[in-house]
Amino acid sequence: MLQVENIxxxxxxxLIVKNVSFHVGKGEMLGILGPNGSGKSTLLKVxxxxxxxxxGDVLINGKPLNSYSSKELAKKxxxxxxxxxxxxSHTVRDTIALGRYPHQSGLFSSWSNEDEAAVALAMKxxxxxxxxxxxxxxxxGGEQQRVFVAQALAQQAPILLLDEPTNHxxxxxxxxxxxxxxxxxxxxxxxxISIFHDIxxxxxxxxRLLLMDQGEVKAIGEPHEVVMKSQIETVYKARISTNPHxxxxxxxxxxxxxxxxxxxxxxxxxxxxxxxDELVVFQAEHQxxxxxxxxxxxxxxxxxxxxxxxxxxxxxxxxxxxxxQQFLVSRGYSETETVGxxxxxxxxxxxxxxxxxxxxxxxxxxxAGVGNAVDVAKAYEVEALPAIGTIxxxxxxxxxxxxxxxxQAVITATEAKTKALAFEQVKxxxxxTIATGTSTDSVLVxxxxxxxxxxxxxxxxxxxxxxxxxxxxxxxxxxxIYKKAKGWE
Amino acid sequence: xSKAMIGYILSIAALLVAIWLGVSVGSVKVPISTLWDTxxxxxxxxxxxxxxxxxxxxxxxxxxxxxxxxxxxxxxxxNPLADPYTLGVSSGASVGAVTTLFFGIxxxxxxIFTLPVFSMIGALVTMLAVISFAKLVDRAMKMETIILTGxxxxxxxxxxxxxxxxxxxxxxxxxxxxxxxxVSMRGWSFVQMALPFVFIGTLLLWVNRRELNxxxxxxxxxxxxxxxxxxxxxxxLIGGSMLTGTAVAVSGTIGFVGLVVPHMTRLLFGSDNRHxxxxxxxxxxxxxxxxxxxxxxxxxxxxxxxxxxxxxIGAPVFAFIFFRQRKKGxx
Numbered sequence: 001m002l003q004v005e006n007i008x009x010x011x012x013x014x015l016i017v018k019n020v021s022f023h024v025g026k027g028e029m030l031g032i033l034g035p036n037g038s039g040k041s042t043l044l045k046v047x048x049x050x051x052x053x054x055x056g057d058v059l060i061n062g063k064p065l066n067s068y069s070s071k072e073l074a075k076k077x078x079x080x081x082x083x084x085x086x087x088x089s090h091t092v093r094d095t096i097a098l099g100r101y102p103h104q105s106g107l108f109s110s111w112s113n114e115d116e117a118a119v120a121l122a123m124k125x126x127x128x129x130x131x132x133x134x135x136x137x138x139x140x141g142g143e144q145q146r147v148f149v150a151q152a153l154a155q156q157a158p159i160l161l162l163d164e165p166t167n168h169x170x171x172x173x174x175x176x177x178x179x180x181x182x183x184x185x186x187x188x189x190x191x192x193i194s195i196f197h198d199i200x201x202x203x204x205x206x207x208r209l210l211l212m213d214q215g216e217v218k219a220i221g222e223p224h225e226v227v228m229k230s231q232i233e234t235v236y237k238a239r240i241s242t243n244p245h246x247x248x249x250x251x252x253x254x255x256x257x258x259x260x261x262x263x264x265x266x267x268x269x270x271x272x273x274x275x276x277d278e279l280v281v282f283q284a285e286h287q288x289x290x291x292x293x294x295x296x297x298x299x300x301x302x303x304x305x306x307x308x309x310x311x312x313x314x315x316x317x318x319x320x321x322x323x324x325q326q327f328l329v330s331r332g333y334s335e336t337e338t339v340g341x342x343x344x345x346x347x348x349x350x351x352x353x354x355x356x357x358x359x360x361x362x363x364x365x366x367x368a369g370v371g372n373a374v375d376v377a378k379a380y381e382v383e384a385l386p387a388i389g390t391i392x393x394x395x396x397x398x399x400x401x402x403x404x405x406x407x408q409a410v411i412t413a414t415e416a417k418t419k420a421l422a423f424e425q426v427k428x429x430x431x432x433t434i435a436t437g438t439s440t441d442s443v444l445v446x447x448x449x450x451x452x453x454x455x456x457x458x459x460x461x462x463x464x465x466x467x468x469x470x471x472x473x474x475x476x477x478x479x480x481i482y483k484k485a486k487g488w489e
Numbered sequence: 490x491s492k493a494m495i496g497y498i499l500s501i502a503a504l505l506v507a508i509w510l511g512v513s514v515g516s517v518k519v520p521i522s523t524l525w526d527t528x529x530x531x532x533x534x535x536x537x538x539x540x541x542x543x544x545x546x547x548x549x550x551x552x553x554x555x556x557x558x559x560x561x562x563x564x565x566x567x568n569p570l571a572d573p574y575t576l577g578v579s580s581g582a583s584v585g586a587v588t589t590l591f592f593g594i595x596x597x598x599x600x601i602f603t604l605p606v607f608s609m610i611g612a613l614v615t616m617l618a619v620i621s622f623a624k625l626v627d628r629a630m631k632m633e634t635i636i637l638t639g640x641x642x643x644x645x646x647x648x649x650x651x652x653x654x655x656x657x658x659x660x661x662x663x664x665x666x667x668x669x670x671x672v673s674m675r676g677w678s679f680v681q682m683a684l685p686f687v688f689i690g691t692l693l694l695w696v697n698r699r700e701l702n703x704x705x706x707x708x709x710x711x712x713x714x715x716x717x718x719x720x721x722x723x724x725x726l727i728g729g730s731m732l733t734g735t736a737v738a739v740s741g742t743i744g745f746v747g748l749v750v751p752h753m754t755r756l757l758f759g760s761d762n763r764h765x766x767x768x769x770x771x772x773x774x775x776x777x778x779x780x781x782x783x784x785x786x787x788x789x790x791x792x793x794x795x796x797x798x799x800x801x802i803g804a805p806v807f808a809f810i811f812f813r814q815r816k817k818g819x820x
Contacts, residue, residue, distance in 0.1 A: 026748075045709075048713060049712070050709050052712075069717070070712065070715050070716060070718075071715040071717075073715065074713065074714055075715070077712070079713035081707075081709060081710060081713070084706065084707075084710070085567070085706065085707045085710075086567075086705055086707075087564075087568070087705045088563075088564075088567075088569065088705060088755060088760035089755075089759075089760050090702075090705070090760060090761070091759075094702070098699075098702055098703050098706070098714055099714065099717065101703055101714045101715050102715030103700060103713065104699070112742075118512070151714075152713075155714070172527035184491060217691050220753055225685075248676025395751075472809040
């Protein structure tokens with residue numbers, strides 16, 4: 001649809017865009033990224049014919065740009081520039097109607113039904129019908145931006161060039177605008193080239209990205225090929241980390257600030273625990289990076305308080321999440337800073353131990369009820385899930401854990417737990433075999449992210465050894481307490 | 490009924506009233522019916538056909554030309570204060586006209602059109618010079634930059650005219666009164682001289698009415714919308730200069746018409762150039778007919794130069810627009 005071949009261009013004698021080549025197919029959305037002054041807008045101006053290129057070619061449908069007349073070109077390509085200026089007061093409708101200019105011809109150029117439909121559709125797509133008769137200069141910046149996008153859409157050109165279309169827009173309107181544009185690409189096979197400041201939006205919506213650096217193409221490809229930590233950091237000169245989008249297979253970035261947060265390092269110790277008849281509570285001064293399968297605030301996050309709450313055997317689990325949330329709030333725990341688990345075991349029976357190593361230290365907390373023990377290898381034979389009883393394991397580490405170390409810590413802890421059950425000869429009552437855990441076990445790994453960097457936490461790493469030993473010892477002890485309480489021994 | 494429709498009806502009604510007053514009011518009251526009453530008094534008929542009517546028509550053409558040229562310049566420059574007078578284009582046209590008279594230039598094949606043609610050339614050259622200079626000073630061509638450039642050029646060109654007048658002595662004394670602007674004692678020949686250029690100039694602007702709308706959003710935006718900016722801009726500049734040159738050639742420098750009329754038109758009927766241009770044309774005609782009427786009756790039997798009346802109305806409007814634009818944060 002649009003081919004750019006080795007173009008160079010800029011202002012007067014200063015070359016700003018150097019030797020840029022790419023092509024965009026029908027229905028494709030290409031995002032242009034790059035730091036300020038990298039030549040994004042200049043590139044767009046050269047492509048749209050506002051600036052003369054010094055060399056190279058821009059081809060639309062295989063024909064060079066300058067073989068089109070102004071009107072023909074406007075029928076092929078609509079452009080939304082970054083800055084808008086306007087003089088005198090125009091109504092929104094009149095402004096959008098100008099988008100039909102290239103479709104009108106003749107001295108009197110009457111307004112056709114087609115023109116009317118295009119304007120109505122564009123207003124609807126941008127959700128600005130209710131401003132139709134308002135004056136443009138009385139609208140907010142974001143509303144004006146949507147009017148100008150509608151003007152470009154009313155042009156109904158198969159190619160759309162956008163320079164930061166989400167400028168001035170709040171997130172709802174950013175989403176609405178990009179959804180609309182993306183729909184144009186998907187359903188009407190519109191070809192879209194858009195400059196983005198926001199790398200995340202670009203990665204989320206575009207099929208391909210072009211990263212510019214000092215007027216040249218640094219990278220071009222699918223979002224995952226362009227939005228790479230090292231590449232973005234080099235071009236933008238800012239520290240970032242990449243992470244997956246929660247819903248779409250697209251990379252997202254997070255800025256990593258260089259300013260040091262003022263927090264005195266304070267080691268986590270057993271002193272941070274408090275045990276009552278109802279709760280095991282861990283509270284730290286600063287948030288810990290946490291990875292858990294808890295009832296409240298599971299997954300990854302930064303939390304300050306961990307609560308292991310005892311509920312009795314008749315607790316209605318259907319509504320557990322809401323009830324637990326209300327419970328935590330009623331006890332004065334912050335909804336957003338607390339991880340909450342439940343157990344049927346007496347909280348006073350919780351085993352909490354500290355293990356020191358060269359890297360820092362590990363504190364393990366285990367509450368174990370094994371009335372519901374399951375042999376995972378035989379679980380396929382078991383149908384119902386009766387009874388309650390669960391093993392909750394917390395592993396709190398003074399140290400800076402890498403992502404993979406969190407997962408390895410969970411594996412190590414689980415293996416240690418299984419070994420403890422075997423040592424204690426805990427059996428799955430239904431199959432008669434040695435159990436590997438219970439059906440509702442929960443685990444929490446938290447790290448202060450201060451002090452020594454811990455890249456791995458497998459069984460033979462320093463930290464893994466402490467986790468393995470700690471979880472094993474604590475679980476064995478907790479099971480023994482449980483057995484005693486139940487009068488099994 | 491749309492705002493524009495109402496605009497056309499009101500404006501045409503106002504024009505008819507202006508013509509009626511222009512024809513019938515004066516030192517001798519003449520009924521308008523003289524125009525079509527074949528059995529009318531011969532003296533009255535003479536007054537109407539030989540004196541009043543050409544004067545009204547000429548005033549109308551000049552007013553219409555200046556107003557539509559002003560509207561087009563304002564659109565092109567996105568500057569509500571632009572008009573042939575404030576831009577210095579009228580002065581350029583004056584220099585063209587005065588030069589023609591001073592050197593007694595007469596180009597054979599142009600005949601009676603020599604004066605307006607030279608006047609137009611003066612206007613166009615000045616317009617291009619003002620725009621180029623303003624762009625050189627400030628790429629964004631802010632409102633004030635353009636107006637200041639206009640002032641610089643009109644002052645300079647004004648002194649050129651003064652110099653020429655001083656050099657001629659007695660002969661060009663008449664030029665002074667002409668410079669202040671007047672449509673008196675011109676007769677039908679002047680109407681003839683102006684008519685073709687008014688027609689072509691107006692047509693040039695009118696065919697660019699939608700392009701002018703697009704250019705209000707900036708030249709780049711206009712180009713994106715499919716406007717051949719270079720060509721259209723030139724057409725508008727030529728059309729506007731043609732109209733200004735013609736108006737100056739037949740009536741001298743009459744200021745502010747091109748400022749007041751489009752401004753009022755926009756205020757009342759909206760700023761869509763498809764309507765601003767024709768409505769300014771009609772209302773410009775009405776305004777100048779009325780101003781001319783006032784100029785010859787207010788201190789009769791002495792006649793005031795018409796430019797005095799238009800400046801009297803125009804300068805406060807200029808101040809008002811400037812004030813409002815600055816309040817809005819300028820352009």
